[in-house]
Amino acid sequence: MAAAGTMVAFGPRVAKAQEPATITGRVTNEAGAPVNGVNVVVEGMKLGALTDPSGAYSIVVPAARVTNAPATVTARLIGFRPLSTTVTLSSGRGSLDFSLASAPVTLSEVVVTGAGLTSTREASGNVTNTVKSDLIAKSNEPNVVTALAAKAPNVYVSSQSGEPGASSYISIRGAKTITGTGQPLFVVDGVPIDNSTNSTTGYLGGTATSNRASDINPNDIESVEILKGAAAGAIYGSRAGQGVVLITTKSGRGTPRYSLNSTSTWDDVTHGVPLQTKFGQRRTCTTPGCRATSDSYGPALAAGTQTYDHFGEMFHTGHTYDNQLSASGGTDRQSFYLSAGRTDQNGTIIGPNNFYDRTTFLVKASQKIFNKLTIGGSANYADVRMGAIQKGSNLSGLLLGALRTPPEFNNRNYLNANGYHRSYRYPNPIGASDLTLTRGYDNPFFVVNKNPARGNVNRVFGNVNLNYDALDWLNLRYTLGGDYSTDDRLEALVPSSSSYPSGQMTRADYLNYQIDHNLLATLRHTLTESINGTLTLGQNLNSRSYRQRYSTGYTFIAPEGPFNLGNTITVTPNEYESLVHLESYFGQANLDMFDQLFLSATVRNDGNSTFAQSQRRFWYPKASAAWTFTKATDVFSRFLEYGKARVAYGQTGKEPPVYAIYSGYSFGSTNDEGWGGYLRTIQNSRGGMTSQSRLAQDKIRPERQKELEGGFDFGLLNGLGDFSVTGYNSRSTDVIFDTPRSTSSGYTSQLQNAATISNKGLELSLNLNPVTMENFAWDVGVQWSRNKNVVTSLAGVKHVDIGGAFEGTPGTVEQGYAVGVFRGYDFVRCRYGQSNMVDINGDGTPDDVNAACRTAGAPNGALYIDASGFPNADPNDRVLADPNPKWLSSVRTEFTVFKKWQISGLLDIKKGGDVWNGTKGALYNFGTHRDTEIRNTNVVFGQSYRPGPVWGPG
Numbered sequence: 001m002a003a004a005g006t007m008v009a010f011g012p013r014v015a016k017a018q019e020p021a022t023i024t025g026r027v028t029n030e031a032g033a034p035v036n037g038v039n040v041v042v043e044g045m046k047l048g049a050l051t052d053p054s055g056a057y058s059i060v061v062p063a064a065r066v067t068n069a070p071a072t073v074t075a076r077l078i079g080f081r082p083l084s085t086t087v088t089l090s091s092g093r094g095s096l097d098f099s100l101a102s103a104p105v106t107l108s109e110v111v112v113t114g115a116g117l118t119s120t121r122e123a124s125g126n127v128t129n130t131v132k133s134d135l136i137a138k139s140n141e142p143n144v145v146t147a148l149a150a151k152a153p154n155v156y157v158s159s160q161s162g163e164p165g166a167s168s169y170i171s172i173r174g175a176k177t178i179t180g181t182g183q184p185l186f187v188v189d190g191v192p193i194d195n196s197t198n199s200t201t202g203y204l205g206g207t208a209t210s211n212r213a214s215d216i217n218p219n220d221i222e223s224v225e226i227l228k229g230a231a232a233g234a235i236y237g238s239r240a241g242q243g244v245v246l247i248t249t250k251s252g253r254g255t256p257r258y259s260l261n262s263t264s265t266w267d268d269v270t271h272g273v274p275l276q277t278k279f280g281q282r283r284t285c286t287t288p289g290c291r292a293t294s295d296s297y298g299p300a301l302a303a304g305t306q307t308y309d310h311f312g313e314m315f316h317t318g319h320t321y322d323n324q325l326s327a328s329g330g331t332d333r334q335s336f337y338l339s340a341g342r343t344d345q346n347g348t349i350i351g352p353n354n355f356y357d358r359t360t361f362l363v364k365a366s367q368k369i370f371n372k373l374t375i376g377g378s379a380n381y382a383d384v385r386m387g388a389i390q391k392g393s394n395l396s397g398l399l400l401g402a403l404r405t406p407p408e409f410n411n412r413n414y415l416n417a418n419g420y421h422r423s424y425r426y427p428n429p430i431g432a433s434d435l436t437l438t439r440g441y442d443n444p445f446f447v448v449n450k451n452p453a454r455g456n457v458n459r460v461f462g463n464v465n466l467n468y469d470a471l472d473w474l475n476l477r478y479t480l481g482g483d484y485s486t487d488d489r490l491e492a493l494v495p496s497s498s499s500y501p502s503g504q505m506t507r508a509d510y511l512n513y514q515i516d517h518n519l520l521a522t523l524r525h526t527l528t529e530s531i532n533g534t535l536t537l538g539q540n541l542n543s544r545s546y547r548q549r550y551s552t553g554y555t556f557i558a559p560e561g562p563f564n565l566g567n568t569i570t571v572t573p574n575e576y577e578s579l580v581h582l583e584s585y586f587g588q589a590n591l592d593m594f595d596q597l598f599l600s601a602t603v604r605n606d607g608n609s610t611f612a613q614s615q616r617r618f619w620y621p622k623a624s625a626a627w628t629f630t631k632a633t634d635v636f637s638r639f640l641e642y643g644k645a646r647v648a649y650g651q652t653g654k655e656p657p658v659y660a661i662y663s664g665y666s667f668g669s670t671n672d673e674g675w676g677g678y679l680r681t682i683q684n685s686r687g688g689m690t691s692q693s694r695l696a697q698d699k700i701r702p703e704r705q706k707e708l709e710g711g712f713d714f715g716l717l718n719g720l721g722d723f724s725v726t727g728y729n730s731r732s733t734d735v736i737f738d739t740p741r742s743t744s745s746g747y748t749s750q751l752q753n754a755a756t757i758s759n760k761g762l763e764l765s766l767n768l769n770p771v772t773m774e775n776f777a778w779d780v781g782v783q784w785s786r787n788k789n790v791v792t793s794l795a796g797v798k799h800v801d802i803g804g805a806f807e808g809t810p811g812t813v814e815q816g817y818a819v820g821v822f823r824g825y826d827f828v829r830c831r832y833g834q835s836n837m838v839d840i841n842g843d844g845t846p847d848d849v850n851a852a853c854r855t856a857g858a859p860n861g862a863l864y865i866d867a868s869g870f871p872n873a874d875p876n877d878r879v880l881a882d883p884n885p886k887w888l889s890s891v892r893t894e895f896t897v898f899k900k901w902q903i904s905g906l907l908d909i910k911k912g913g914d915v916w917n918g919t920k921g922a923l924y925n926f927g928t929h930r931d932t933e934i935r936n937t938n939v940v941f942g943q944s945y946r947p948g949p950v951w952g953p954g
Contacts, residue, residue, distance in 0.1 A: 049254020125624020191481025
């Protein structure tokens with residue numbers, strides 16, 4: 001397609017003094033709508049500009065470079081086919097408009113491949129998934145991790161909760177590890193950053209906390225590259241076992257631009273927990289100081305009795321206001337980008353303690369010192385303030401008390417006339433003597449108004465970099481980056497809180513500091529007219545420091561505060577520090593043959609302070625090939641614009657836990673691993689230490705991921721769209737987990753490189769432009785992916801618990817199953833494909849249940865009902881469910897109407913993924929779930945317990 005318009009003459013060819021040349025114009029799509037963010041450059045001059053929201057751009061060519069000679073001007077943006085036009089540069093002003101044809105993926109796009117390296121999409125031997133800034137912006141998510149949901153195949157994102165600032169978890173191509181985090185490495189402008197989530201309490205209760213990548217302002221992001229597996233991330237070695245997320249922030253170019261962007265969103269809770277309103281509390285009480293029963297298995301409520309929506313009354317409409325002010329610009333020798341952002345989010349939970357406020361600043365600039373040397377840098381600052389609510393399996397948790405409340409009890413009156421905390425189990429507190437007595441379960445209105453949980457993060461991260469073209473064939477690049485953050489926390493439970501009736505307060509301070517040094521030397525050489533190559537050699541040094549200090553005070557002196565540890569009688573301190581050093585060397589060789597066959601080989605050598613002293617260094621190789629076969633033949637030209645085949649193999653790793661090679665000691669106190677209290681190491685004014693329960697492992701190795709990946713990329717004719725298919729086979733070896741030890745040794749466990757995990761999957765991606773008209777355009781994108789995760793070896797250990805619940809079915813790792821499957825007890829069922837010997841005839845001899853199921857023609861999973869009409873308990877603990885999704889998919893669509901209006905939507909689809917519904921089980925016990933309304937109805941038990949097939953004499 002040619003440019004829509006011609007170049008207007010710049011002015012007279014002869015002038016008294018040479019003047020600059022100014023090129024202005026507008027870039028639109030095929031429907032005539034303006035296109036924002038298009039990079040318009042004068043080739044060979046390193047001059048360019050970005051289009052503004054109206055599609056306009058302006059490039060100024062300095063007078064000294066106006067040659068009255070032909071020059072090529074190119075407009076380029078991911079998602080469109082690049083377009084070039086030749087003009088004659090002369091002094092004065094001229095206009096040049098572009099009309100870009102849609103091409104969701106083009107092979108000439110430049111993609112970031114890691115460690116400061118870039119490549120074209122055509123030369124990449126592994127799948128490349130780019131998430132553009134407009135897709136991130138349209139998600140309207142304050143957390144960049146949440147904004148990545150449904151943007152790339154086999155990238156699974158889940159949120160801790162719906163509260164403001166709650167952390168999000170990201171997993172790429174399935175679980176590959178058992179110990180520690182399974183999340184990818186995050187890199188911003190070439191520098192690794194922290195994305196940890198720190199909690200002051202256990203996973204069962206406490207409050208929501210943020211993951212640190214949420215400190216990044218999504219409005220400052222230019223693009224995100226997702227390196228999914230070992231075949232793509234080998235350049236990061238032992239830090240890339242779970243994948244890598246490469247974030248590039250915006251830069252300035254062209255005429256100075258100023259923009260103000262404001263967004264408002266509103267949130268509502270659309271689905272709740274169904275509660276019954278027909279039956280009341282089993283035993284109520286009205287006398288001062290009395291205690292009522294906890295359940296609602298009482299008599300039916302009289303007609304006209306007022307009932308309350310104990311779920312809905314805790315929520316209202318939340319809102320988020322996001323504002324961004326930015327300025328950017330640049331010339332061929334300098335560039336700048338400045339931004340200030342402010343996010344104010346009030347959550348859907350009522351009360352003053354449910355908020356997330358973030359203030360960010362970004363300064364990014366570059367300056368060419370002389371023709372061969374450019375210096376640049378960026379600095380990001382974030383101030384984050386957050387208020388959260390007690391949650392989870394927690395006597396002071398919001399919904400635990402709310403959902404267990406009988407339907408006729410009014411929780412809104414959470415204080416009595418004297419200002420004392422009242423709940424449905426303790427509705428009439430007497431006076432001051434009751435201040436430190438438990439309420440059984442806290443009144444939810446007391447929880448949201450009286451118990452603060454707040455955090456304040458201050459963070460600075462960025463880099464300085466040098467780029468030196470030493471010779472025509474040699475480029476040197478150096479980047480020094482840093483990431484420093486502090487997180488100050490307060491979490492308090494005031495007196496009469498059921499978790500700690502006398503009051504508890506925690507003050508915590510977390511510090512994360514990381515410094516990263518990266519040095520690159522790239523050599524370019526043309527072997528023949530059709531063959532050229534590059535060789536890159538690099539060094540990476542990284543140091544990470546972490547410190548947590550928190551103290552917990554018990555028994556308030558002044559019940560209403562202040563929230564100062566001096567206001568508590570007993571204080572227990574806790575402090576922990578860690579330091580990790582990494583020294584790495586790497587090299588990468590690329591070969592371009594005939595502009596269609598691209599070969600690449602990478603190797604990295606890591607030395608890490610977490611590795612065993614007996615083997616401090618490990619190698620991580622990679623090799624890939626890509627062939628654009630449509631350049632070799634015109635057989636496919638009738639329906640393909642391009643076709644590419646690719647294959648890649650690589651290895652990455654995961655560092656062992658810090659200090660795993662040492663046996664440690666603890667000060668202060670230790671618990672009894674059960675229901676008891678804490679045993680303090682200070683007795684009778686004499687101090688002591690306790691040894692940790694884990695024995696040192698002096699032969700620990702990093703986990704290793706090996707992956708083979710292959711696929712095809714197709715561009716459909718006439719820019720209609722693109723299609724990509726990728727298959728992979730990944731194997732994780734030396735996976736680390738705690739193996740049990742005899743307690744007579746003085747320890748209970750020791751880390752071992754003992755497990756093997758397999759991940760195999762398929763990924764499909766399709767982007768189409770089915771309709772392009774003058775005043776209407778339609779774009780649609782569809783993704784589908786599947787990952788099969790299996791633990792193939794566990795060193796003889798039956799299963800390993802990796803976290804569970806207060807009681808019920810814990811998440812486990814077991815050979816032959818996916819990581820995280822639920823294990824526990826169930827009723828007798830048909831279980832084809834596994835041992836199922838249970839005594840169902842009552843003669844004391846185990847029966848083959850599956851054989852009886854086949855005889856009865858019962859389907860797999862059918863519930864056995866005995867002659868009495870009830871199911872039988874299965875005495876065998878089993879794998880019951882799998883939380884991993886069977887497949888993931890997404891559908892994205894966008895309509896452009898009358899060249900100015902855009903309507904877009906995104907559908908995120910997950911098939912499968914079981915969830916243990918502990919809330920429903922508890923509410924059955926307390927008689928508040930709506931299902932318990934049938935308590936006086938005669939029904940078949942099996943059908944009432946769980947819809948589905950049943951079999952047996954009952």
